[in-house]
Amino acid sequence: MTGRYEMAGDHDDLAGRGRRPGDVDLDRVWLGVAAQVWRRHPGPAERAAGRLLRSPGLARALVTTPSLLAGWLIATAVVLMAGLFATLGTGTPYVPLLAPAVAAAGIAYAYGPGIDPAWELARSMAVSDRMVLLARTLAVFAVNAVLGLAAAAAGAAAVPTAAAVTFGWLLPMTAVCALALAAATLAQSANVGVAAGVAGWAIVVLAGQSASGRLTAVITEAGLVLPYLAFAAVCAAIAWAATRVPRGTP
Amino acid sequence: MDDDDLIAAVNAGDDAGLRELFTRHAPWLAVRLRSVLPAAEVEDVLQETFLAVWRGAGGYRPGGPGSAGGWMWGIARRQAALFLRRRGQAELLLPAIDVHEYPGADPAETAVIRAELAEALSALGPEGSPNREAWRLMYVDDRTVAEVAELTGVPEGTVKSRAHRARKQLRAALRRREPAQDGGGR
């Protein structure tokens, strides 16, 4: 196949058996067939993303985000539904408490070294690893926010006492996600990011409960808005810096 | 793996099977096509042929040795007919593919073949006569026996025998035209 360039595959001289007309380039014909047979047809979501982002490569990277794949999304939905049912049963708004942790895990798993085996290669691409990380982070956050809002709104409609926290948890979620991202990029490990995000959030929630007696204290407390924002900003800056100069072995 | 197995594999989505089919059959298909089409169009026809094999492998019915080749030739021929029709040469050149093989024909030879065929076709009778019409509908317009029977208002058996007679006449006429190329025995 392809004459001179064949790298000792299993078919030498693809079109050599039997006589062949000298001026018909059968190698070129096969390449034309193979191009159509092997091609992948992107789905509607990917095509739309490619047009929106003006980058088919970025769109492809986005739809292959591990935490945006069907399995992960289903797991997220299941966790939030469990929280919803717990809310219906006990009146405590569990969804706003769970959503930040789930989102943090999703964001950590959008990141490279922990789970992207071709990490080194990704750093040499025209569509840079940082762009991919940014797009994936925003997409995962948006998806988790939408799912969380839907579940929280359902909980608030069913249990009026939970209504107060329908939106307030988005800010802590931002902070927790930023923490997960900073940890993941610093340690160059998605698992560290997940651990930091989930553990950090759990600690904060329990600390708030022991301080004020309410589990949802850390979500409803107005005085925490600025600290959350500042913390998120700092973590984002850390993540940005950590992805600027690649560390690693020489 | 024999050809029938390969086609079954292709139907199941095995593209390596298609590659093997290409290795085995593209060369002789190319030779046959080259007798009536320029090289660039042979390449286009072959590409469309194997893409059609890829998509349509489910339509193949195994039928003993050579049936895979015949099936693929049928696809290639249909693709070639499309090209020839666009160039207005279907009536003259398609019979050449069927009746004779002219390996390595160049444009000058193709012109000669066309002239010979025009003469040979007139041996079938004037345009519109039964044999010639049966021939044209079946081999140029690519109709089935049933369709031709309906269009001409004759039974299928008659259609078949007319087409058969037309082919024999053409073959004989062409053999008469050509100087001792192979000394007969075709």
Next chain:
Amino acid sequence: MNVEINDLTRRFGRNRAVDEVSLQAGAGVFGLLGPNGAGKTTLLRMMATVIPPSSGTLRLLGRDPGSYGPRREIRRRVGYLPQNLGYYPGFTVAEFVEYFALLKDMPPGRVPAAVAVAVERTGLGDKARAKLRTLSGGMLRRAGIAQAIVNEPELLLLDEPTAGLDPEQRVAFRALLRDLGERATVIVSTHLVEDVGAACTRVALMDQGKILFYGTPAELTARAEGTDAAGDAPLERGYSAVLAAARIGAGARS
């Protein structure tokens, strides 16, 4: 000139992995030889714009990779095969090659044909739709080469490309290199000396961050004359001779 390097240095802490290297390369195949730890990978990574230099100047394809725009343009025209290339187990060979073609900003209309050419050129035509997790080490390496060449790069950087390839495949690979080197700058880093000797127009020998030799394979072979350098083959002996001389010189200085 596709690659113009002057006094390029890369430090990691106090260690100089690449120490004031100067190099110029146009079209052709260039071998980068040297023992492990010589700095070959670091030099290649700088040329792939994966890490920035600590000091010195680097111009790739006539552009300065220090700023975003030119760097992105360089990356569209570069092919890179790292020493350790992971793979996505669930991807097929074609999907893998296509993924990186898209990330190199290739116009989507051109991608299917380019993927087909790259896959066939590396002899993976039978495995195009096989999942990467089913492939042997040598085939995975070839898939890595395929993604590197899919965008017909003007600068091709290959770090230990022949790992896992059997001798027959290495012969075919050298033929591929020679063909690519007609139009592009191909830089192959390897510690297998004879591997690339035959395919290269020029060879650079690195040790401890410095370039000790830069010339044709014949010139490297000639360095062994008059010495009793170790090695089973001419290039290997030249290689040993140059290394030994440099280390003796360094020993004398210290």
